[in-house]
Amino acid sequence: xxxxxxxxxxxxxxxxxxxxxxxxxxxxxxxxxxxxxxxxxxxxxxxxxxxxxxxxxxxxxxxxxxxxxxxxxxxxxxxxxxxxxxxxxxxxxxxxxxxxxxxxxxxxxxxxxxxxxxxxxxxxxxxxxxxxxxxxxxxxxxxxxxxxxxxxxxxxxxxxxxxxxxxxxxxxxxxxxxxxxxxxxxxxxxxxxxxxxxxxxxxxxxxxxxxxxxxxxxxxxxxxxxxxxxxxxxxxxxxxxxxxxxxxxxxxxxxxxxxxxxxxxxxxxxxxxxxxxxxxxxxxxxxxxxxxxxxxxxxxxxxxxxxxxxxxxxx
Amino acid sequence: xxxxxxxxxxxxxxxxxxxxxxxxxxxxxxxxxxxxxxxxxxxxxxxxxxxxxxxxxxxxxxxxxxxxxxxxxxxxxxxxxxxxxxxxxxxxxxxxxxxxxxxxxxxxxxxxxxxxxxxxxxxxxxxxxxxxxxxxxxxxxxxxxxxxxxxxxxxxxxxxxxxxxxxxxxxxxxxxxxxxxxxxxxxxxxxxxxxxxxxxxxxxxxxxxxxx
Numbered sequence: 001x002x003x004x005x006x007x008x009x010x011x012x013x014x015x016x017x018x019x020x021x022x023x024x025x026x027x028x029x030x031x032x033x034x035x036x037x038x039x040x041x042x043x044x045x046x047x048x049x050x051x052x053x054x055x056x057x058x059x060x061x062x063x064x065x066x067x068x069x070x071x072x073x074x075x076x077x078x079x080x081x082x083x084x085x086x087x088x089x090x091x092x093x094x095x096x097x098x099x100x101x102x103x104x105x106x107x108x109x110x111x112x113x114x115x116x117x118x119x120x121x122x123x124x125x126x127x128x129x130x131x132x133x134x135x136x137x138x139x140x141x142x143x144x145x146x147x148x149x150x151x152x153x154x155x156x157x158x159x160x161x162x163x164x165x166x167x168x169x170x171x172x173x174x175x176x177x178x179x180x181x182x183x184x185x186x187x188x189x190x191x192x193x194x195x196x197x198x199x200x201x202x203x204x205x206x207x208x209x210x211x212x213x214x215x216x217x218x219x220x221x222x223x224x225x226x227x228x229x230x231x232x233x234x235x236x237x238x239x240x241x242x243x244x245x246x247x248x249x250x251x252x253x254x255x256x257x258x259x260x261x262x263x264x265x266x267x268x269x270x271x272x273x274x275x276x277x278x279x280x281x282x283x284x285x286x287x288x289x290x291x292x293x294x295x296x297x298x299x300x301x302x303x304x305x306x307x308x309x310x311x312x313x314x315x
Numbered sequence: 316x317x318x319x320x321x322x323x324x325x326x327x328x329x330x331x332x333x334x335x336x337x338x339x340x341x342x343x344x345x346x347x348x349x350x351x352x353x354x355x356x357x358x359x360x361x362x363x364x365x366x367x368x369x370x371x372x373x374x375x376x377x378x379x380x381x382x383x384x385x386x387x388x389x390x391x392x393x394x395x396x397x398x399x400x401x402x403x404x405x406x407x408x409x410x411x412x413x414x415x416x417x418x419x420x421x422x423x424x425x426x427x428x429x430x431x432x433x434x435x436x437x438x439x440x441x442x443x444x445x446x447x448x449x450x451x452x453x454x455x456x457x458x459x460x461x462x463x464x465x466x467x468x469x470x471x472x473x474x475x476x477x478x479x480x481x482x483x484x485x486x487x488x489x490x491x492x493x494x495x496x497x498x499x500x501x502x503x504x505x506x507x508x509x510x511x512x513x514x515x516x517x518x519x520x521x522x523x524x525x526x527x
Contacts, residue, residue, distance in 0.1 A: 077484075081484050081485065081486060082486060084485060085470060085485045085486040089473070091473075091476070094473075094481060094483050095481055097483045098481050098483050101483070101484065277520070278520065282486060283338045284336075284338070
């Protein structure tokens, strides 16, 4: 059945997203019109991309369960591919990358059949032990640690971490009496994480003075971080009754968790980019950069939110 | 014709766009009609496929890669595929006599086709540009009005380098440059081609293979 997950609550949230996009488009339009000295083309490109991302994402999450799984697997694939395209790799170790890619469909298969035990150990244990065996069979020792370290780090962040989003769909008891759906929880965590990014950016632009970590990300300020966390807690409170079974205490904690760890996920990828000497991870999303630039915060917030809500609400 | 259209629409294009992923800069620079020559660096069998997918719709049937006759016509299956699906213009790499070797290419250009040429001559070392061969100078000597469009690709030599069988997806960058014309001085013209390619290559900062 198509769109079976759309309840009245989710519909309200979708209208909210639509309103937010329209308001930001109007603001950007007015800024471009009345402030001709400044160049707003990047802001406009960004907002345009937000429209496309919001449309693609909500469609993918709400059409049905299987479409969502395929979409999220493809998202992991894109992020991981972008990462592998950025890092230096040893030609002798090409086969390792092939095996690493293969872990994506397998990981999503565990999610599809709802095998939590396998989902949670497949990459951290089995892939972790399997990839070195392949390295040994190839027999090229030079760069062993570098290939192993960088490939498995990428798998953990971009496949294992992001795939937690998908497991929200199949949490046991997810359609039970507390009313939350997997699609609702994904919407919740993704909306909060993305809005947190934008809020931190806007608060930083408006009030930002004191830098948090100038050596990693010179644009990140305490004002932006704190303003972002407060905004995210507010939004978490607003959306929680619509999309989640969270209690008041749980919601406050979730808002804070996403605000803070979204920031950490962001600067985590920034560190990687500084190390590689690049500004953006790609050019896939106009105005934003690459896929990885957009899902960086989610690589932290998705697994942390997942384990929080699973432990306290679904066991 | 129909088979080629289906092959590109349902197999090659989805594969290139979904599994591989392209970042194309200045797609609008590419010729909308022939005659034209595309010069590109050559690292992988995927190069030709990627270049061909840059041309949309019916234009795909006008795109003709020049390919080594000794390699692509060596057995019946490959020859059928190369001639009918890829629509190649076979070229003798070591001809017994020089006269008439470009006839197939001239025929294509005179029919307003877009000809793909790899001046490096072969795929060579992955992700390294080999010395350019001057065949293109002699080729264009008799069709000096045909514009040359430089294209630089990166990433395909990592996805499927010469001598490897396992395909590994990497994002592929494609940089299209400004067209230029033939010059009546071999050294000068080859220098122009090389400079155009180097300028495009310098647009990206690419991670090379580690220490091989």
